[in-house]
Amino acid sequence: MSVDPNTPVLRNCIRLPLPEDELIEVTAKAKDYAIMHGAAMRSKSNFSEDSLNFAPFVLVPSSFPRKEFEKAVALQPIINRLMHNVAHDEEFITTTLAETIKVDEFTANLFNIYRKVLAHGFTQRTSLGMLRSDLMLESGCPELSPKALLWRGEAGEDGQATAAAAAVAAGTGSGGGVGVGVCGGKPRAKAETMEEEEEEAAVKRNEQLSRATVSGVSTATVASKDRKAAAYCCWKQVEINTIASGFGHLGPASKTVQSFVLRELGHADKLPNMPHNNALAGLCDGMVKAWDIYAKPQSVILFIIEDVSYNICDQRFHEFYIRETYPHIKVLRRTLTDVHREGKLGLNKELLLGGLEVAVIYFRAGYEPGHYHSQDEWDARYLMETSLAIKCPSIQYHLAGTKKVQQALAQPAVLERFINDPEEMKAVGKIFTGLYSLDDNEAGNATYEMALRTPEKFVLKPQREGGGNNVYGVDIPDALKRMSRVERSAWILMDLIHPPLTKGYMVRPGAEMPPTIVDMVSELGIFGVVIGDADHIIHNYQAGHMLRTKLSTANEGGVAAGLGALDSPYLIDSDDEDEN
Numbered sequence: 001m002s003v004d005p006n007t008p009v010l011r012n013c014i015r016l017p018l019p020e021d022e023l024i025e026v027t028a029k030a031k032d033y034a035i036m037h038g039a040a041m042r043s044k045s046n047f048s049e050d051s052l053n054f055a056p057f058v059l060v061p062s063s064f065p066r067k068e069f070e071k072a073v074a075l076q077p078i079i080n081r082l083m084h085n086v087a088h089d090e091e092f093i094t095t096t097l098a099e100t101i102k103v104d105e106f107t108a109n110l111f112n113i114y115r116k117v118l119a120h121g122f123t124q125r126t127s128l129g130m131l132r133s134d135l136m137l138e139s140g141c142p143e144l145s146p147k148a149l150l151w152r153g154e155a156g157e158d159g160q161a162t163a164a165a166a167a168v169a170a171g172t173g174s175g176g177g178v179g180v181g182v183c184g185g186k187p188r189a190k191a192e193t194m195e196e197e198e199e200e201a202a203v204k205r206n207e208q209l210s211r212a213t214v215s216g217v218s219t220a221t222v223a224s225k226d227r228k229a230a231a232y233c234c235w236k237q238v239e240i241n242t243i244a245s246g247f248g249h250l251g252p253a254s255k256t257v258q259s260f261v262l263r264e265l266g267h268a269d270k271l272p273n274m275p276h277n278n279a280l281a282g283l284c285d286g287m288v289k290a291w292d293i294y295a296k297p298q299s300v301i302l303f304i305i306e307d308v309s310y311n312i313c314d315q316r317f318h319e320f321y322i323r324e325t326y327p328h329i330k331v332l333r334r335t336l337t338d339v340h341r342e343g344k345l346g347l348n349k350e351l352l353l354g355g356l357e358v359a360v361i362y363f364r365a366g367y368e369p370g371h372y373h374s375q376d377e378w379d380a381r382y383l384m385e386t387s388l389a390i391k392c393p394s395i396q397y398h399l400a401g402t403k404k405v406q407q408a409l410a411q412p413a414v415l416e417r418f419i420n421d422p423e424e425m426k427a428v429g430k431i432f433t434g435l436y437s438l439d440d441n442e443a444g445n446a447t448y449e450m451a452l453r454t455p456e457k458f459v460l461k462p463q464r465e466g467g468g469n470n471v472y473g474v475d476i477p478d479a480l481k482r483m484s485r486v487e488r489s490a491w492i493l494m495d496l497i498h499p500p501l502t503k504g505y506m507v508r509p510g511a512e513m514p515p516t517i518v519d520m521v522s523e524l525g526i527f528g529v530v531i532g533d534a535d536h537i538i539h540n541y542q543a544g545h546m547l548r549t550k551l552s553t554a555n556e557g558g559v560a561a562g563l564g565a566l567d568s569p570y571l572i573d574s575d576d577e578d579e580n
Ligand code: ADP
Pocket: 134, 238, 239, 459, 461, 464, 465, 466, 467, 468, 469, 470, 494, 495, 496, 497, 498, 523, 555, 556, 557, 558
């Protein structure tokens, strides 16, 4: 993907580049530190069950605006409740997916299980939702607050030189003020010392830039040095995951590695700006709360796994945390094929594996067609679905996480159905970027025409999880033209989000040393746990976060898929009271 040359750059956590000898030394240490603290994966190219490689990581944490981070965290319980309500709205799920299941076999298979379970009644009414809401900052947000747009200076750790750069950007040529802006490393005083006219000019320049970014028009008049001063604004949801929401361990592990690096580099003072991340405990405690609700002391927790687990640390650490924290609870790992072979239902529809009764099923597989080799695996999924075990996710939660449902929810009239509070409605409504139906009707046809006219503004998504399935920008017209009108309803169209850039070192197994500075973009995931049935929510909380970062030119950033890298947020402040 090409990157708009006007894309703003967030201020770095520390001053880069590092001197080469220091860079080589700290990178080598950090690689070992990563392996030895479980920031690791099995190699795909050289697979062995007996060894691990470090997972690709960004050496120094990437900046993320504190207010936006805090908003995302605060919103998560509301999103949890929204998804819980959506999952329990049979009419909504059925009508929303009606067109999609006519042409998308995988979603149709899931839906068939749902239909059968509905027909026979749910054996287990309680669901365990372990969600991850993924989001990106949107640098071209039309709601940009002018105050959030004040120029700041060159990227540097302490905000020095800011005023001079602000003045240059404002075209006034004279400095003398205190740095202002959203990209500052610490909360700083407002622009009291900045001349009023300077401030106005800066705002004007930023407004021009923001308009240019929004419209995608290149602003040749804005020097690249000045662009560094531009601001982020809001964030937009990329997707919501309701199945196999990964990085509960790798999220916190990334913070561990990067904290070590910052200490090594003499920047321990920066650590307080890396937010606490309790994702592993939050998610595993969710499983244990569900186990408690099931209330049978001998019962176990079952992880459904792929045939080969490359992302092994992000599953085993969950298992080990549970055993260490709750020594009486055993975790089993089985594939769908294993469950077909070994699993059966007891007299009260308990799921039995060998002699063990399963209280909770945590699906880390089952979200893509490749996990179902034959009807056997579908039968196993159905068996589990009809059992008394508490599922994460239950089939209705799985369906609630489809892209088609996300697209439907982005319409305010639909959102109203699930959220009563007007303030919550407003807050959730804002997180959606443009999402468009491609159903075989008038609206779908209009979307189709729009995508052919301006494909560079969009991403085309099927009902799939796990990365690598989307079609981007100029590739969209060909993809759409190959489909019949009916086939298009298996897909949705979404506005591309334009995150600001960060600059840093990406460290990959087997890559040349030392790493070089690259342009990157990040995607933040906020975890949420929600437990309840159609009538009551018993537990609902936010459960930590994860940050994945990819090269700015890459379309997708899956770490297991090989394009992304582990990262964690370094929170930077704005002094803008009017932001929102
Ligand atoms: P999956 O379920 O396969 O993870 P996603 O919707 O999360 O599908 O898309 C995969 C990746 O594609 C995201 O992690 C992100 O990097 C990129 N992406 C998806 N939607 C957008 C968008 N609207 N704008 C920019 N990038 C996007």
